[in-house]
Amino acid sequence: MKGQNVSALNIKRGSTSHSAYDLRDPNAEIIESHTLAVVVDNESGVLARVIGLFSGRGYNIESLTVAETDHARHLSRITVVTTGTPAVIEQIKAQLGRMVPVHEVHDLTVEGPSVQRELALFKVAGKGEARIEALRLAEIFRAHVVDSTLESFVFEMTGTPEKIDSFAELMRPLGLKEIARTGVAALSRGV
Amino acid sequence: MTKAMTGARMVVQALKDQGVDVVFGYPGGAVLPIYDEIFQQNDIRHILVRHEQGAVHMAEGYARSTGKVGVALVTSGPGATNAVTGLTDALLDSIPIVVLSGQVPTFMIGTDGFQEADTVGITRPCTKMNWLVKDTAKLSGTIHEAFHVARSGRPGPVLVDIPKDVQFAQAEYTPMQRARTAHYQPRLKGDIEAITAMVEMLETAERPIFYTGGGVINSGVAASQLLREFVEATGFPITSTLMGLGAYPASGKSWLGMLGMHGLYEANLAMHGCDLMINVGARFDDRITGRLKDFSPNSRKVHIDIDPSSINKVIRVDVPIIGDVGHVLEDALRIWKARGRKVNKDGLAKWWKQIKEWQSVNCLDYKPSEKTIKPQYALQRLEALTKGMDRYVTTEVGQHQMWAAQFLGFEAPNRWMTSGGLGTMGYGLPASIGVQVAHPEALVINVAGEASWLMNMQEMGTAMQFRAPVKQFILNNERLGMVRQWQELLHGERYSHSWSESLPDFVKLAEAFGCKGLKVSDPRDLDDAIMEMIRYDGPVIFDCLVEKHENCFPMIPSGKPHNEMLLGEADTQGVIGAKGAVLV
Ligand SMILES: Cc1ncc(C[n+]2csc(CCOP(=O)(O)OP(=O)(O)O)c2C)c(N)n1
Ligand SMILES: [Mg+2]
Numbered sequence: 001m002k003g004q005n006v007s008a009l010n011i012k013r014g015s016t017s018h019s020a021y022d023l024r025d026p027n028a029e030i031i032e033s034h035t036l037a038v039v040v041d042n043e044s045g046v047l048a049r050v051i052g053l054f055s056g057r058g059y060n061i062e063s064l065t066v067a068e069t070d071h072a073r074h075l076s077r078i079t080v081v082t083t084g085t086p087a088v089i090e091q092i093k094a095q096l097g098r099m100v101p102v103h104e105v106h107d108l109t110v111e112g113p114s115v116q117r118e119l120a121l122f123k124v125a126g127k128g129e130a131r132i133e134a135l136r137l138a139e140i141f142r143a144h145v146v147d148s149t150l151e152s153f154v155f156e157m158t159g160t161p162e163k164i165d166s167f168a169e170l171m172r173p174l175g176l177k178e179i180a181r182t183g184v185a186a187l188s189r190g191v
Numbered sequence: 192m193t194k195a196m197t198g199a200r201m202v203v204q205a206l207k208d209q210g211v212d213v214v215f216g217y218p219g220g221a222v223l224p225i226y227d228e229i230f231q232q233n234d235i236r237h238i239l240v241r242h243e244q245g246a247v248h249m250a251e252g253y254a255r256s257t258g259k260v261g262v263a264l265v266t267s268g269p270g271a272t273n274a275v276t277g278l279t280d281a282l283l284d285s286i287p288i289v290v291l292s293g294q295v296p297t298f299m300i301g302t303d304g305f306q307e308a309d310t311v312g313i314t315r316p317c318t319k320m321n322w323l324v325k326d327t328a329k330l331s332g333t334i335h336e337a338f339h340v341a342r343s344g345r346p347g348p349v350l351v352d353i354p355k356d357v358q359f360a361q362a363e364y365t366p367m368q369r370a371r372t373a374h375y376q377p378r379l380k381g382d383i384e385a386i387t388a389m390v391e392m393l394e395t396a397e398r399p400i401f402y403t404g405g406g407v408i409n410s411g412v413a414a415s416q417l418l419r420e421f422v423e424a425t426g427f428p429i430t431s432t433l434m435g436l437g438a439y440p441a442s443g444k445s446w447l448g449m450l451g452m453h454g455l456y457e458a459n460l461a462m463h464g465c466d467l468m469i470n471v472g473a474r475f476d477d478r479i480t481g482r483l484k485d486f487s488p489n490s491r492k493v494h495i496d497i498d499p500s501s502i503n504k505v506i507r508v509d510v511p512i513i514g515d516v517g518h519v520l521e522d523a524l525r526i527w528k529a530r531g532r533k534v535n536k537d538g539l540a541k542w543w544k545q546i547k548e549w550q551s552v553n554c555l556d557y558k559p560s561e562k563t564i565k566p567q568y569a570l571q572r573l574e575a576l577t578k579g580m581d582r583y584v585t586t587e588v589g590q591h592q593m594w595a596a597q598f599l600g601f602e603a604p605n606r607w608m609t610s611g612g613l614g615t616m617g618y619g620l621p622a623s624i625g626v627q628v629a630h631p632e633a634l635v636i637n638v639a640g641e642a643s644w645l646m647n648m649q650e651m652g653t654a655m656q657f658r659a660p661v662k663q664f665i666l667n668n669e670r671l672g673m674v675r676q677w678q679e680l681l682h683g684e685r686y687s688h689s690w691s692e693s694l695p696d697f698v699k700l701a702e703a704f705g706c707k708g709l710k711v712s713d714p715r716d717l718d719d720a721i722m723e724m725i726r727y728d729g730p731v732i733f734d735c736l737v738e739k740h741e742n743c744f745p746m747i748p749s750g751k752p753h754n755e756m757l758l759g760e761a762d763t764q765g766v767i768g769a770k771g772a773v774l775v
Contacts, residue, residue, distance in 0.1 A: 052316055091500065094504075095500045098377075
């Protein structure tokens with residue numbers, strides 16, 4: 001098969017960030033989820049340009065967070081969780097990487113282990129048993145009560161998006177009214 | 192030495208410092224301070240266009256024929272929105288231009304002020320980068336950065352939006368050397384290991400081909416020179432996209448002609464049958480590849496491109512080389528020579544024998560006529576009568592464009608400007624003026640279709656005012672010919688709105704503009720008329736009445752692979768299936 005041909009130099013195909021060659025099957029139709037960290041100039045219009053790339057080229061955004069992370073150098077960090085086939089993910093990274101205001105693009109999903117956290121607020125209204133059960137579950141999930149009235153709580157929780165999803169599921173029958181989520185922030189582990 | 196000046200003066204100063212000698216523009220309320228500054232100096236020439244789209248295409252024509260950055264100046268609101276088509280055109284063809292637009296004063300932004308438009312919002316997806324400058328202190332630095340971004344890496348259009356109060360306010364001027372450019376320095380040198388891998392491959396390849404594109408032209412004249420040297424030294428066949436014509440001379444012995452949807456039979460079959468494809472500054476565009484699944488199925492592929500996002504975007508390649516074409520070719524040649532200039536002589540001889548067979552098909556053959564002017568014939572005569580002249584050609588979009596690419600030969604880069612990626616009807620006339628302004632003494636011809644030409648014909652006024660003796664060579668088939676051709680092949684010959692009805696009398700139109708009009712319908716008069724056009728000292732509108740129902744061949748129908756090409760009318764019955772008809 002042509003795709004398997006190795007160059008005359010026998011350059012090994014490895015899918016590290018240091019190699020232009022790709023180990024994974026490029027034509028695989030599997031959909032992968034990747035967390036990208038994109039360091040950009042903190043200037044007006046830059047976020048719009050990055051988001052415009054996703055909508056304009058039909059890429060998915062599962063989650064997006066952005067804030068200035070380096071005041072002195074005027075840099076912001078955009079963390080975006082996206083999904084697509086391996087070929088699409090590679091293309092997204094290349095498209096981001098060539099943008100003028102983009103300084104760095106890191107694929108935290110392939111560049112080794114990383115930690116991913118999201119913060120969420122849950123408003124749960126209820127009385128009696130439901131209210132007690134909500135409080136009990138919150139404790140198990142290490143959610144904090146940040147506001148309470150006689151009929152409601154606001155819980156605050158940090159964790160992986162999956163943990164937040166499962167807590168939300170549990171709260172739903174117990175009077176969940178509203179959720180606010182920050183989207184994922186992520187860093188690679190170690191140095 | 193730096194000194195304080197108004198924003199408007201900064202604009203002019205920055206343009207001068209960038210070596211700009213001409214600006215194509217149109218005034219309006221939001222750029223009046225800049226126009227006031229333009230009035231008070233003589234270094235920069237201003238070409239007053241008739242429509243802002245014209246200004247941007249002129250800047251493109253100027254840029255493509257000189258290799259320099261083209262500049263357009265437009266007012267806020269409608270001025271800026273009129274520039275959008277040109278910006279998109281330049282983005283898709285990677286043409287370096289800087290568009291400066293006026294904007295309502297900063298304190299009015301967001302109030303739906305008169306002639307306010309969200310220009311940076313509207314133009315964000317059609318620029319390589321754009322800026323809204325809210326502080327005069329940042330204006331000159333931003334303009335310098337804009338030029339740097341436009342010309343560096345893969346070139347492209349940029350826009351700087353300048354509110355009127357920023358033009359009036361005073362601040363310190365930032366000279367070019369102090370502008371921010373360090374953050375954008377795309378890599379020029381290719382990876383030596385990958386280049387060596389390419390060299391190893393070309394040493395043994397039996398059926399190699401160079402597939403070149405606009406990247407060679409954009410890389411500069413030296414890149415074209417290196418490409419020629421490489422092709423001559425290896426004896427490999429070479430084909431090019433529409434965008435890359437002229438990088439390798441059409442008279443060169445390894446030239447196969449253009450490839451793609453309306454490319455030459457031999458070029459497309461060689462692409463299909465090769466065992467090594469060396470893509471130099473092209474991007475596997477869908478007009479080139481046809482059906483992806485069947486694109487050159489048995490070849491190993493090398494791709495040289497300065498833009499990493501072009502690599503593996505549509506076609507997976509075996510050896511990607513990210514870098515500037517000129518730099519990479521230089522290294523490749525050096526390495527190939529150092530390793531003993533090896534090629535697979537036997538393989539190549541057989542390969543050329545095969546190619547010669549394909550060439551003997553004479554795919555550009557057409558049925559000649561004594562009564563009507565065949566468009567192909569008109570272009571053959573134009574070629575014969577202008578060859579060897581200091582000639583530049585622009586085109587509009589349609590059948591005439593493809594025929595021009597097939598029948599005109601380009602011996603040097605920067606001599607051929609056509610809207611490739613966007614396919615913008617209305618490009619050719621203003622582009623020809625931009626070219627002529629850059630090369631006042633040259634023969635500049637716009638090969639046009641009557642329908643495209645009407646889209647920006649107001650620019651004849653510009654040509655007259657600025658004495659740009661552009662020759663408008665209109666192949667008038669009284670049809671939206673390319674649309675008609677598709678309707679014939681794909682839509683059961685139902686010619687829905689593909690007639691050019693109520694056409695003007697082009698000769699009278701020429702008179703109305705004050706230039707020369709010529710009209711020919713008899714093939715026997717053609718040569719004399721072309722000579723008259725060339726000799727006339729001024730703009731000419733040449734109405735060449737051609738065969739109305741001629742189709743452009745060869746043609747690879749949408750969704751078909753290279754080896755299922757149509758060579759002529761006889762091949763056209765029921766060719767495009769429902770799936771292909773969905774494609775454009
Ligand atoms: C601005 C724009 N609108 C529509 C089209 C679609 N289109 C492509 S070719 C064509 C017909 C062009 O007719 P003409 O300029 O007379 O050239 P011909 O094909 O007859 O040589 C049209 C309508 C286009 N390319 N650009
Ligand atoms: Mg026509």
